[in-house]
Amino acid sequence: QVQLVESGGGVVQPGRSLRLSCAASGFTFSTYGIHWVRQAPGKGLEWVAFISFDGGSSQYGDSVKGRFSISRDISKNTLYLQMNSLRPEDTAVYYCAKDYCSGGTCYGHYFDYWGQGTLVTVSS
């Protein structure tokens, strides 16, 4: 069965950096795009970033563009999110989420499996 397990969350001071990881199993990691989605405490969902199945393209939400970077290591079946210049408003549970679409021709993107999430708290 599909499993996505996030790690790397914690408490970090404003302006510092943090890297999240997401270990994937139960599907062919190299053929699916993967996303990060976050949820601030008591709030709704916000899409953060996407990386294509082959790592050749990526997309970012406006609130993180230029500060966050998504990457993947196919040999380790692992997704990463490098978060720099963190702000208090980045405080959230960060989920990795598998795209529904396999391969390169996708009619849009949505999420068919989600991890349990990892909490990032940005506070001094």
Add this chain to the structure above:
Amino acid sequence: EIVMTQSPATLSVSPGEGATLSCRASQSVSSRLVWYQQKPGQPPRLLIYTASTRATAVPARFSGSGSGTEYTLTISSLQSEDFAVYYCQQYSDWPLTFGGGTKVEIE
């Protein structure tokens, strides 16, 4: 950016009754719309994609409809496990955007 607006924010329903949740997009999303269910402490679960297709293992009491800018999620007879928050999401264009959610609570 396509703005997604859900209504109502909270819906109070008795078990066994039906519920209708609405989602409006600021421009047409051409049925590229999904619904998720989220229970406390859990990640979201995919319910409906392409506006009206149920995901795997989703009960038939959940149905989706709509087109253009207006979409609806209907739960025909609420069971105890259906009390949760429901989100719509458009996948017509980047950035992917969600509605603010509708909380379905027990009346």
